[in-house]
Every structure is written in C-alpha cells, then in structure tokens.
Amino acid sequence: MANPVNLTEGDLNLAASITVNLGFLARNFYDSKTIEVVSAFADFYNSTPNATDSEILTFSGARPRDLDLLLTMLGQREILRDSIFWLDAVAEYLPRTPGTGHILVPVFTVFTILTTVVLGLRLWSRQTIAGGVRGYDWIMVFGYFMTLIYGSSALYHAVNINTASQFWDYSWNEIALQQMFYIILDILYPITALIIKASLLLFYYTLSPARYLKWSVWATFGFTFATAITAVLYSIFKCHPVNYWSEWYTSTCDSNQTIPYLVTGSLMILSDVIIWVLPLPMVMKLQLYRRERIAAIFTFSLGIFACIASIFRLKAVHKYFLTSAGTGKTPIINTWTIVELNLAIICASAPALRALCIKHAPKLLSYGSGNSSDNNSNSDSSMHNERARKNTRSVHGRIIVHHDQIRPSDLASLRSGISRTGSGWSDVEKSVQYSSTSRLGSPV
Known part of the structure; x- marks a missing residue:
C-alpha cells in the first residue's frame, strides 16, 4: 500500500523514536515487535482512557522511574497517549522492507x-x-x-x-x-x-x-x-x-x-x-x-x-x-x-x-628455466652449484639473481658459481647480501 502523502521522512523518524522509547518502557513486551507494543498500548488506552500511572505500570511492566522520566521528557501525559494513537493509525502505511x-x-x-x-x-x-x-x-x-x-x-x-x-x-x-x-x-x-x-x-x-x-x-x-x-x-x-x-x-x-x-x-x-x-x-x-x-x-x-x-x-x-x-x-x-x-x-x-x-611456475611470470650452468665445470662442482644455477640465469652475458628465491646458505655456492661464469661479483653480491637480510621477496 502506498504511503500517505503526509507521511514524510520526519514522520518516519518520529515513528522510529516512539517505537524505540515505548519498546524500552514496556518490559512485559520485550519479545514482541515494537509496533505490536504500540497497538497493545492503543487498545489499553481505548479500554482505559483515564489510566493512572499505577495501571500503566501494571500493564506494561515498566519501572516507576522509567515512566516518570518518559513523561517528564514529553511534558504532558496526553502527548504519550496521542503519539500512540497516531502511530497505531498510520502503522499499516509504514514501510516494511526486509533486511539487507x-x-x-x-x-x-x-x-x-x-x-x-x-x-x-x-x-x-x-x-x-x-x-x-x-x-x-x-x-x-x-x-x-x-x-x-x-x-x-x-x-x-x-x-x-x-x-x-x-x-x-x-x-x-x-x-x-x-x-x-x-x-x-x-x-x-x-x-x-x-x-x-x-x-x-x-x-x-x-x-x-x-x-x-x-x-x-x-x-x-x-x-x-x-x-x-x-x-x-x-x-x-x-x-x-x-x-x-x-x-x-x-x-x-x-x-x-x-x-x-x-x-x-x-x-x-x-x-x-x-x-x-x-x-x-x-x-x-x-x-x-x-x-x-x-x-x-x-x-x-x-x-x-x-x-x-x-x-x-x-x-x-x-x-x-x-x-x-x-x-x-x-x-x-x-x-x-x-x-x-x-x-x-x-x-x-x-x-x-x-x-x-x-x-614452481616461472612461466606465469615470464621467467624461463635457468641456463647459467657452465659446460666446463666438472661433475663434482656441478652438484654443489645446483641451487645456484636454479636461482640465476644469464641475460646478455650477465647473471640475474632472483631476490625472492635466494637463501643465506646459498651465498658460498653462488660465489663459486658466479666466479666461473666470468661475471663480476660485486653487483651480484649486493643483491645477495640484500636478499639475505631483507628477504624482499619473502612472504609478508
């Protein structure tokens, strides 16, 4: 059903305020929807138009100080009753959208x-x-x-x-x-x-x-x-x-x-x-x-x-x-x-x-397989430098060390392997030393 023309955003905010305050007041209805509490109060006031504070407390289960504070905030007892009647009358026009x-x-x-x-x-x-x-x-x-x-x-x-x-x-x-x-x-x-x-x-x-x-x-x-x-x-x-x-x-x-x-x-x-x-x-x-x-x-x-x-x-x-x-x-x-x-x-x-x-998957990042092995190295040293060959590759005569693959324990074998390739040690040593202390490519 379409909302009435006069049910503005301010009216919706007022309706929310009434339901929240009345919901807290009525301790006997803590498990009921607050709009149902409003309806119950409307029926109560219809049957007991001149309800005393004692009757309101008995019906709602409210604490005396809570009722006193609410009535003090409203200024008049009639405002509470009129607010309940108004909200009960427009309850069917209130938007009811499911949670998100x-x-x-x-x-x-x-x-x-x-x-x-x-x-x-x-x-x-x-x-x-x-x-x-x-x-x-x-x-x-x-x-x-x-x-x-x-x-x-x-x-x-x-x-x-x-x-x-x-x-x-x-x-x-x-x-x-x-x-x-x-x-x-x-x-x-x-x-x-x-x-x-x-x-x-x-x-x-x-x-x-x-x-x-x-x-x-x-x-x-x-x-x-x-x-x-x-x-x-x-x-x-x-x-x-x-x-x-x-x-x-x-x-x-x-x-x-x-x-x-x-x-x-x-x-x-x-x-x-x-x-x-x-x-x-x-x-x-x-x-x-x-x-x-x-x-x-x-x-x-x-x-x-x-x-x-x-x-x-x-x-x-x-x-x-x-x-x-x-x-x-x-x-x-x-x-x-x-x-x-x-x-x-x-x-x-x-x-x-x-x-x-x-x-494990170098092709995903366009890394080819290592090819820095030296054909002149003997069989005893080839096994010793296996990890160095896996972690280096030759590009235009230079050796590139992947900082995210190197371990500090590889330093000695890399020194030996690089020296045999004829490439200078100083540039690569900086990369290896940085890698051993900072592990730039290590998991964060």
Whole structure:
C-alpha cells in the first residue's frame, strides 16, 4: 500500500523514536515487535482512557522511574497517549522492507575461502623458499583469525538479527542485541586492522638496515596504534553507561557521533596509504632490471585495493548516520569491512605468492628455466652449484639473481658459481647480501 502523502521522512523518524522509547518502557513486551507494543498500548488506552500511572505500570511492566522520566521528557501525559494513537493509525502505511544482511553471506564465504588459500600458500612459501615462518607471519595469522571472528560476528548479525530494516519490525530484545553487536564490531574492526598493519610494518622493519626506513616504520606504527586505540576507546565510551540500551532514559551519548567516526576512519585510511607506499622508495633503489623493478613495485602496490575498500566503508558509515529511522545500512558497513580486512591480508601476501610462482611456475611470470650452468665445470662442482644455477640465469652475458628465491646458505655456492661464469661479483653480491637480510621477496 502506498504511503500517505503526509507521511514524510520526519514522520518516519518520529515513528522510529516512539517505537524505540515505548519498546524500552514496556518490559512485559520485550519479545514482541515494537509496533505490536504500540497497538497493545492503543487498545489499553481505548479500554482505559483515564489510566493512572499505577495501571500503566501494571500493564506494561515498566519501572516507576522509567515512566516518570518518559513523561517528564514529553511534558504532558496526553502527548504519550496521542503519539500512540497516531502511530497505531498510520502503522499499516509504514514501510516494511526486509533486511539487507543477505548480501554478507556470499562476500564472507568467498573471501574467507580465498584468504585461507592465500595465507596457506604464504606460509608454504615462507617455509620452503624463505627459510622458515617468521614473527610477522604469525602476527598475520593472528590477524586472519581476528578477521574470521569479525566476519562471523557480522554474519550472525546479518542472518539472525538483521531481518528487517526498520525499528518498528524488531522487538526490544532484538534492538538491544543489535546495539551490543554494534559495539563489538566497532571494537573488533580497529583492533584487527592494527594487527594486520603491525605485521606489515614488522616486515618492513626487517627489509633494510637503513635508518630512515626504521624510523619511518616506528613513526607509522605509533600513528596507526594511536588511531586504532582512539577508535576503540570512543566506541566503548561514546555512551554512559556502555550498555546504554539497558538504561535508555538515564544514559547519555555523544550527540554528534558522525564527526568522530569520520575523523578516525579518515586517519585509518591515511595510515593504510602510508603503509602501502612506505617500501616503494626502497624498491626503486634496488639494482634490478626494469621488468623486475616494475614487478616489485606492482606487488607492493596491490594494497591500494584495500585502501579503496576502506574508502567505500567510510562512505557507508557516513550514510548510516544520515539515516535515523532504520537499521538497514549496518550490513553494508560490515560487508565493506570484511572486504577491506581480507584484501589487506591477501595483498600483504602477494610477495610470497610471487616467490612461489617464480620457483614452481616461472612461466606465469615470464621467467624461463635457468641456463647459467657452465659446460666446463666438472661433475663434482656441478652438484654443489645446483641451487645456484636454479636461482640465476644469464641475460646478455650477465647473471640475474632472483631476490625472492635466494637463501643465506646459498651465498658460498653462488660465489663459486658466479666466479666461473666470468661475471663480476660485486653487483651480484649486493643483491645477495640484500636478499639475505631483507628477504624482499619473502612472504609478508
């Protein structure tokens, strides 16, 4: 049925306010939809037009102080009754749209499978190519499980709670559960993002002994940590008490939550950008062929996709705060959050996947098989230099060492193998020494 002409957006917001306040007041109806509570109150007032406070308390199960506070806010007892009659009369014209939580199911499923596979390949690459799983890898594993916790919580909210898009189609117990999940997800997001970023920064810290990089990593971590903690603390203490839904009338909340959320969200996006571009100047200084340099820059620049997802998430947060009559925007926020966190893990693992491709499927990256073996070498030394030949190749008379395939233990054999090819040692030694300390091509 079409909405009446006079049922404006302001009317819808007023309807939402009446249902929420009446829903909290009527403790005997906490499991009934708030619009059904309005109908029950309308019938009560029709049968008891001059109802006393005692009769209202008996019917609704309200606490005396809650009824007193509500009536004080309204100014007159007649306003409560008239508001109930008005909402009951227009109830059939209120929009009834289903929840949007179903969009979260395929997103969560696809990204969970994809991220699990990528993380597994990353750990395999680290163990078989880079000499073992490092501390920053385990931190990323922790971030992966935190991402699963966030996604599972958001999925439960989408499937079991977010069944409608307006407050009048929820019971008060469902509204209270929604508010609890909002706080949980608000806290989980910055913590999970901080863990993933900490893993990346720790990896950058081990890349090079350059002082500027280490100081940049520390400064970026301090900025990221401060932003995440600020977001967590604001989510927890934006209302007093924290579980404000249990004390609806006596609780106090920040009246303008849009600005803090947008500011902290923008700062988190800024930290994303800083983290993903931080290693690029160092990559530009590496003694690599143009194709190698472009591939390395592209690998580290994949994080831009996670930054784009962060921007869309912030846009969804802003849109949520512009809508006061319903709750349908929350699954959109959760969807973009899941995309952002999973993309961050996937993009951070790109160097490990690249190293894996170079070793096991070189044609995917246009790497040919090694041909740097020396025909004049004897049989005893050929076995000793087998790994050196696999990790080097001759191009126009020069030897190229793939930094993402080399191990520190290969240094001696490479020195021996390179010396017999007639190529100079100094240029290659720089590449091997860099690789042994920084493992640029190792999994992030």
